[in-house]
Amino acid sequence: MLEELAHAKINLTLDILGLRSDGYHELETIMQTLRLHDRLSFSAAPQGISLVCDHPEVPAGEDNLICRAAKLLTAYTGNNYGAVIRLQKNIPVAAGLAGGSADGAAALRGLNRLWGLGLSAGELVSLGARLGADVPFCLAGGTALARGKGEVLYPLPGLGGLGVVLVKPPFGVSTARAYRLYDQMGGGPRPDHQAMMAAVAKKDVRAIGRLLANVFENVAASLHPEIREIKKALLEAGTLGASLSGSGPTVFGLCTNVDQAKEVAGRLRLPPEYTVLVTATG
Numbered sequence: 001m002l003e004e005l006a007h008a009k010i011n012l013t014l015d016i017l018g019l020r021s022d023g024y025h026e027l028e029t030i031m032q033t034l035r036l037h038d039r040l041s042f043s044a045a046p047q048g049i050s051l052v053c054d055h056p057e058v059p060a061g062e063d064n065l066i067c068r069a070a071k072l073l074t075a076y077t078g079n080n081y082g083a084v085i086r087l088q089k090n091i092p093v094a095a096g097l098a099g100g101s102a103d104g105a106a107a108l109r110g111l112n113r114l115w116g117l118g119l120s121a122g123e124l125v126s127l128g129a130r131l132g133a134d135v136p137f138c139l140a141g142g143t144a145l146a147r148g149k150g151e152v153l154y155p156l157p158g159l160g161g162l163g164v165v166l167v168k169p170p171f172g173v174s175t176a177r178a179y180r181l182y183d184q185m186g187g188g189p190r191p192d193h194q195a196m197m198a199a200v201a202k203k204d205v206r207a208i209g210r211l212l213a214n215v216f217e218n219v220a221a222s223l224h225p226e227i228r229e230i231k232k233a234l235l236e237a238g239t240l241g242a243s244l245s246g247s248g249p250t251v252f253g254l255c256t257n258v259d260q261a262k263e264v265a266g267r268l269r270l271p272p273e274y275t276v277l278v279t280a281t282g
């Protein structure tokens with residue numbers, strides 16, 4: 001039996017630069033790994049892939065990115081090995097935290113080890129890009145600027161140890177709907193990537209907090225005004241900045257360290273059906 005951790009991410013910035021000829025949006029985003037993680041364990045089996053997960057929102061069958069990762073690996077290497085994969089789900093589902101992509105990345109790493117395939121990091125990244133645009137970042141982790149659909153990565157100096165408060169309200173934001181609405185109404189606030197990269201290089205937490213920006217924020221807030229309320233609550237509770245992650249609905253607040261993040265979380269007064277988690281940048 002072996003284990004892999006699948007870490008969540010937040011977007012410190014997210015901008016849309018335009019529409020590409022293939023119909024996808026050209027993104028520019030700075031992604032940051034969190035300590036918050038799912039846990040995957042892998043055991044060998046004579047044949048077939050079984051996924052064991054008792055989380056009601058996680059698809060059990062072939063739609064799961066873990067099963068799709070296994071299928072890609074068997075097709076790529078032409079082998080017929082089997083595995084039992086257990087998933088302990090801690091990352092909120094459909095939250096803008098790339099939980100599914102992180103699981104897919106962890107499955108690629110874990111099965112490469114379990115089956116002794118010997119695939120290089122580069123081969124895993126190429127396979128990962130076929131699973132989803134966020135999977136290459138989930139394989140690399142850390143802090144990175146991403147372009148393209150999110151799969152073209154430029155590593156940045158690491159930002160470990162900053163406190164993060166995550167607030168996920170009990171509704172989803174469809175990513176496809178968020179893009180459609182963005183195309184109709186435009187988005188904001190737009191990030192200043194040069195300034196953010198300079199702040200990340202200096203690990204200037206106050207500047208990073210001030211420069212957090214995601215073009216999906218206004219779009220998501222127009223669908224769900226609660227998103228503005230969450231951001232306001234995080235700022236009033238003492239975070240250095242707050243922003244939507246991905247296309248939402250999770251809003252995160254940034255703090256100097258985990259102790260301050262715990263204090264902020266303790267001051268929040270939000271409806272009980274909202275999920276509040278304290279973690280740190282990884």
Ligand code: ATP
Pocket residue numbers: 057058059063064065066092093094095096097098099100101103104134175246247248
């Ligand atoms: P992203 O930030 O990459 O857009 P997300 O955090 O918004 O992703 P996920 O938690 O990855 O969203 O879930 C999106 C959908 O993916 C879920 O509704 C679910 O149907 C599907 N899915 C497939 N595999 C998984 C998995 N291992 N864990 C969670 N969801 C999964």
